[in-house]
Amino acid sequence: MNEIKIFCPATIANLNCGFDVLGLCLEGIGDEMVIRQTTEKGIRITKITGADLPLETAKNVAGVAALALVNTINPDCGFEIEIHKKIKAGSGIGSSSASAAGAVFGINELLGRPFTKPQLVDFAMKGEALASGCEHADNVAPCVLGGFTLVRGYNPLDVIKIQSPSELFAVVLHPQIELKTSDSRAVLPSAVPLKDAITQWGNLGGFIAGLYTSDYSLISRSLRDVVIEPHRHKLIPGFENVKNAALDAGALGSGISGAGPSIFALCKGQDKAEKVAYAMSSSFLDTGIAFDFHISKVNDEGVKTI
Template identity: 80%
Template sequence: MTEIKIFCPATIANLNCGFDVMGLCLEGIGDEMIIRKVADKGIRITKITGADLPLETDKNVAGVAALAIFNAAKPDCGFEIEIHKKIKAGSGIGSSSASAAGAVFGINELLGKPFTRHELVDFAMKGEAIASGSEHADNVAPCILGGFTLVRGYNPLDVIKIESPSEIYAVVLHPHIEVKTSDSRAILSPIIALKDAITQWGNLGGLIAGLYSKDYELIGRSLQDVIIEPLRKKLIPNFDEVKNSALNAGALGAGISGAGPSIFALCKGQAIAEKVAFAMSSNYLDTGIPFDMHVSRVNDEGVKKI
């Protein structure tokens, strides 16, 4: 095999009460990449469609991630990368992570899989770092491993994959507004109340217990973020109204995807997810802000060859 075509799924990070640690992988939304093994050593980005991104390897998320695995594997060849973006940059559903994950996954496949998927997360983080300014696994972990992922810690990186209960669907509403990463960071308080932290970790514990025991009601009761959402929602027009419309339509829970502006809801079953998507859309039409809607089962497979 000298060429591989890859589907690089979108992801939801900062999953509500699981700020900075929990994410999930989506099914129907993602980029495509083509990676070719070539004789000349090194990494070259030969084509990008769907977005205005740098072709220089060391300035491109996919390029930097590719270099990380390339330098670790030291193969006697090089790779050309084509990126066909479908996930909009700045949407809050892991656009840059999809590119980083796709690059390391594709190269690993072409090299005969010297690394495990867990090991690939580390390489992809290097690429993600040039987009977000720090090495974070929130989006690259669910993109590479699929399902739900918990990043327990970073020293060393410790990522746990949790299989998604089969009926979990995610609905994502992406308002076409820009939320600057610097703003969504600045709005957070570096200091929080212990009692709020306890509420949050009780909920995160409940979410993880609900995922393992496939207890949809427990998952729903646990999707409460008392620390981040109350601050960041101010950056997203109509957040409370859209969230309430999702809950009223039967969503298990809802929240901000990544650092926003996308708003997500989790639902049990496709029928409810479609009802929730309709309710969220109807509500958002009032704002006059253009938006995209996605309804997707949670993708238990992660990045894959197509």
């Protein structure tokens, strides 16, 4: 096999209580990539559709992630990468992560899987650093592994995959505006009050416990953010109204997806998810900004060959 076509799913990161450590993988929303093995060593990005992104390897998240992998193993070959973007850059649902994760997954498959999936997360993080200014795995981990993921630690990287409760659905409302991850990080404080940290730790622990026990009430009580959202929500037009509309319609919780501007809600059951999506959409109409929305179960597989 010297060519592979892959699907790289979108993701939701942070999930209110888990900044930089929590994420989930979505179904049906994602990029496609084609990767070819070549006799000429190195990484070349030959084609990008759906977005105006650099073809230069060192300036593209997929190229940087791919280089991190091949420089480690130094194979006697090279790779060409085509990227077909379906996730808009700056959307808050893991556009850069999909590219980085897809590149390392595809190359690993063509090389006969010399690296495990958790090792691929480490390589993909190098690409994420180009987009956001720091290495973080809250998007690339669920994209590679599927399901929910918890990053227990970064040094060394320690990622735990958690299967989703069977009735859990995600709704994502994506405003058609771009919000760069680096800009969203710039508004965050350098220190957190101890009382807020304690609240956030409790919510994170409760959320994880709720996932393991399929306790939807506990999941709902834990979907609170007292650390990040108070600083970032002002960057997203209509955020408070959309969040309140989601909660009033019966969502378990709602918040900023990743760095924004997308807004997510978690719901129990597809019927409830559809009602929540309608309420969120109706509320956002007042902004006059174009948007789309997605309803998805949690994708347990992650990036895959198609």
